[in-house]
Amino acid sequence: MTEIIKTDICVIGAGSGGLSVAAGAVQMGAEVVLIEKHKMGGDCLNTGCVPSKALLAAGKRAEAMRSGAPYGIKPVEPEIDFAAANAHVKNVIKGIEPHDSVERFESLGVNVIEAAAKFTGPNEVEAGGKRIQAKKFVIATGSRAAVPPIPGIEDTDYLTNEEIFDNTVCPDHLIVVGAGPIGLEMAEAHKRLGAKVTVLEKFQAMPKDDPELTKIVLDSLRDEGIDIREGVDIESVSGKTGGITIKLSGGEEIKGSHLLIAAGRAPNVDNIGLEAAGVKYSNRGIEVDARLRTSNKRIFAIGDVKGGLMFTHVAGYDAGIIIQNILFKLPAKANYAAVPWVTYTDPELSQVGLTEAQAREKFGESIKAITWEYAENDRARAELLTKGLIKVVVDKKGKILGAGIVGASAGELIQTWQLALSKGFKMRDMAGMISAYPTLAEVGKRAAGSFFTPALYSERTRKIVKFLLKI
Missing domain, CATH: 3.30.390.30 (FAD/NAD-linked reductase, C-terminal dimerisation domain)
Structure with a gap:
């Protein structure tokens, strides 16, 4: 027979927001079930914030060796071991992993289930052959890289943030689609570590920031040799790793060795049974009120899955709102006016x-x-x-x-x-x-x-x- 688990709070997703809710709630006396189908720590630890900053740090050290002349230090072109730089990235992740691990959360008293979760009704989730019935649910399933519908993309080898940190060979020529934070950070890191880099942006680079400020960033990146093109229409893509071809609407072809798609994020709302739970959502995310409650008031949504500001620190902030609402019965409301x-x-x-x-x-x-x-x-x-x-x-x-x-x-x-x-x-x-x-x-x-x-x-x-x- 299927095991039935009854609990106070069931958290779906062990990224930044989900972990914060689970750890906070269990230490305050609540019974908590935490469900994660992939890696503890979510996108931020494994494929996002942490590895990207580690790779940027490696690139920064390389650039420091090239740019010592103004300080009276003879510049040298560094010998870069890209595999070792990748190992640095992995070591940083490993150093943080214990804090987010199954073992740590089980030691806190959290019931961790490593499986995919799916709502089977408005107050029940199924995961790993178990049925979890909770007083409150928290959906914290995060987001994934959005892949634009470029002709040929389905048959072309490409990387997103979910794969690029597994690459142990420096690309000869990295083509980046998207000039937002992820695209530009990875462009600079790879350029400094030895790759030729071209960035293609359909609209405006860094559109959410002040143009007077973004100009300084873009000018600096271009001075480093990164080819950043704005207002570009991609007609098609083709090829395998080592031989990627991008055809632009004007007929120009750009050839590279690797393709990175960094064209935004998509909330993870699919295949979790939101319809059965009575939760309203769209491809932009789950609909929530100011208290982060969904259309089913027993179910909350936090972090990237609700769309809007998709930042790790926002998910952490959301977790605090959830704790106040669920544990202390306070009508706390999220206010994003001062999110950096x-x-x-x-x-x-x-x-x-x-x-x-x-x-x-x-x-x-x-x-x-x-x-x-x-x-x-x-x-x-x-x-x-x-x-x-x-x-x-x-x-x-x-x-x-x-x-x-x-x-x-x-x-x-x-x-x-x-x-x-x-x-x-x-x-x-x-x-x-x-x-x-x-x-x-x-x-x-x-x-x-x-x-x-x-x-x-x-x-x-x-x-x-x-x-x-x-x-």
Whole structure:
């Protein structure tokens, strides 16, 4: 007979969000079943954030050897062992795996089932020959690489983020379809590790970020020798690994050794029985309300599977909302107004809140965009990291609406502005902060201070000061 398991919470998917819910809930006293059909840790650990940053780190070390001349260090062309670089990637994954492992979660008290899950009704899931009946369900099945319907793609060898980190031979010529964060990060990593790289983008590269900031990134990547083409129509693709051909609409053919598809993400909503569960969804993801409840109020959805902002840190944030709703019966609602994101190219690009264009569309021309360049920062000058700037978007009273940073450590520097935005800080608060000297973080303080420059050094201020000095 089929085993029936009754539990408080059943989590489907052991990626970042699912693991956070399972670990938090079981340690707070709930009975938890966690179902994962593939690898614990999900996309982020195995085929996404972690391996991509590890490969970028290898490329960064290689580039440092080539670019020492301005510091008085003789540049050398490094001898790159691509297989060893790949081993570095795998070792980083292995170092993190125990934290996300079946063994760890079972030691916490979670009932882990390694099998595919499928709803058989509104309050029951089947997995591994077992039927799980739960008071609440959490769908955290994540997303996968979206493959555009390019003619010939089904018969062509191609890689996505799910396969590229298994490649132990450096491509002679890597062709990347898609100029978003994944495509550009992998383009730079492979270029620095010895590959020729061409990036093809149907629309605009990095479309979600501020064009003034993305230009700095794209110019830098092109200066490294990466061929980035925007507004490109691909007519067809063909070939096997080692002999890939891309035919463009104008008749031009681009030949390469490997093809990477990095054209966005698709939520994993198929084959999990959402219809039987009474859960509404589309190819854009599962529909949820502000409390992350689906159309079946016993079932929640978190992370990539609900579409929208597909970031690991969003899945982790969602997990906190779930814990409050399920365990503490609080009507907690998700608020994504202050979600930061980072593209880890060199220079990095980060954003939180509204871009300048979004702010002008929403609030009109009364908003201000305050910028400060890395070239005006002493630490940046000392380390020759002057390529970059910060842009802070504020209303006329100095309330922060958004911030974008392009430059060294942009992903670290954006954290302060995320806090400022989430807490409703104004430029006065940021300008009054004491920054250690010399640090890159001073670009933010200087930008905040410059908001007050026109008023501070105005003729009116001069008159007031002269008057007060006479007293």
